Amino acid sequence: MGNMTGGVGISLFSGAGGLDLGVENAGFEVRAAVERDRDAVMTMEKNFIHLKSPVLQNDILNVETEEILAAAGLGEGERPDLLVGGPPCTPFSKSGFWLEWKRAGLDPDASLLQAYTRVLREARPRAFILENVYALTYNNKASKPAFDRLLREIDEAGYELTWRVLNAADFGVPQARPRLFIIGVPKGQKMPVLPTATHGGSWERRATGNAERPHVTAGEALKGVVSDPEPTEEVGGRWGHLLPDIPPGQNYLFYTKEKDHPDPVFEWRSKYWSFLLKLDPNKPSPTIQAQPGPYVGPFHWEGRRLRVPEVKRLFTFPDSFELVGKRNSVQAQLGNCVPPLLAQRVAEQVAKVL
Template sequence: MTEFNLTPQQPANGLTVLELFCGGGLGAIGFKAAGYDIVKALDFDKNAVKAYRYNFGDHVEQADIRKIKINRLPNTDGICGGPPCQDYSVSGNGEGEDGERGKLVWNHLETVKCKQPKFFVFENVKGLIGKKHREKTFEPLIKKYEEAGFNVSWKLINAWDYGVAQKRERVFIVGIRKDLGFTFEFPKPLEGDYQTRVLRDVIGDLPEPERQDCGKYWTPKSEYTYDQANRVQSLDKPSNTIPAHHNSGQPIHPTEAPRRFTVRECLRIQSAPDTYVLPDDISLSAQYRIVGNGIASRVAWYIGRALADQLASVSN
């Protein structure tokens, strides 16, 4: 079994990053591989912070962004991160910015406004641009980033278009400080990446997990049913979206139903390399949550590379 890695390391690009809502670091995998130096990372969730620290080091801090003093955060070239998405998710409660987590989009904005980095990257669920939240939250958010001094572009990205074996649609907003004189252009997929990678490519070489190893995967209860959400996947197609909850609405393994994917299989479907490891003292449900909440690593890598290239072209 060869070591799995869809985020090949690029040379250091000299750009520093502050990561907000860093989660367990799946997005960090992509940005670090694209050559960035992440100097500080923040998240509220203790398990996510534990996973991040285990893989990347002590620059991560467990903190509530609503209470942290922005002026004590480091000045960096960029600010990256996706505020918690549950309040905007179609499968969530739909409270949007009225929800406690939904309000955090404005904390991201406030941090960017105060720190004035060269760029920022913001990621969230497709529901943010849906009818319910677009007029109240998304459009005012874009306007306020523009008013804060940034040229803003956004795109609904399906990870499958960028070499990830998963149909996962997420909204990405990228802002470039106006004095730099350009607007970010989202990258085109590299040759051979567009809607080509399937489950067989990413999990086909993994051995079947031992049944007694309950730390590996969640087995549904006997009354489990295959409904719209709990679909058996095909090895010759991409996976449905890997969600954050562990016990329902999960894509089901193509050949070993009724079990869901193991945590390692989920990580590979999220395009995280095998070098990324979740500590054993994090509960199984928390491990699944960390993976499901993460940014697909290869998508972060793509955006990071394009950003670095475009910033370099204006500074030369």
């Protein structure tokens, strides 16, 4: 499937376009996109040349499917080849469980899964890719009903599906980032399969992926990266002075009596794992977050915050990819996105059956 004749893709919840970039690298052309964040919209418009019209900057709940199809240049009765999107689902993310009102299922974002299945039902694409937080698959009060409903709605829209949690590091991304992928095609069509791991190593103290080819490390990814110091990269405040002494790959636990620190500062397991966490150049980066607190890593092994060109490398964005907005907006755009290389591996499998 050459780049010129790629199938027509439409994208929901596009963000900075990590999923879209991967889909285009697999040979599709993203011709219409819906995204409500202004900076992310501008990032999309700067980097995606196949868009037939400006990104629809709106909340998906206010956008008709016909408007999206028209934006893609599709006429009456024409169907897109591929629908892609990762509805933001804070209620099911690891951090979402901390809030009681989210646990009670009262988060309006939960309905964004239904916005995706509505467009699926109405646009009738030849295939779809849906990406989400892996906690959506948990067997608990918040996730199970939402996940069951999502799968049922996909079925009712006339699609067969397959799903799996994929860790980005197992596909050559220098970041451990487990995400849920659901792919599918209309019932009766040949089903695509999700990709098999190309790389492997250890993740959260267990073996993962393909042992024959080691994970790509943060050290390899950041080799030769050109980056200027950023005004916000120094870590100050109450705990910033502790960062320099922490060895690469370790976190605040370095300053506990259990780790034999002569002058302990913290109780054992009193903080998130990512608190004062430093990258290990010999391993993939841990998951990079969209809205990290002031002491939430991973930090560079040199004892500072990561710079934008470094974060882009750890997500597999090309160096030339331009992100629009202030530093914390860029962090959010990157931290919310699908690593393009992982998206590409999934989209390649879908392209095989189209």
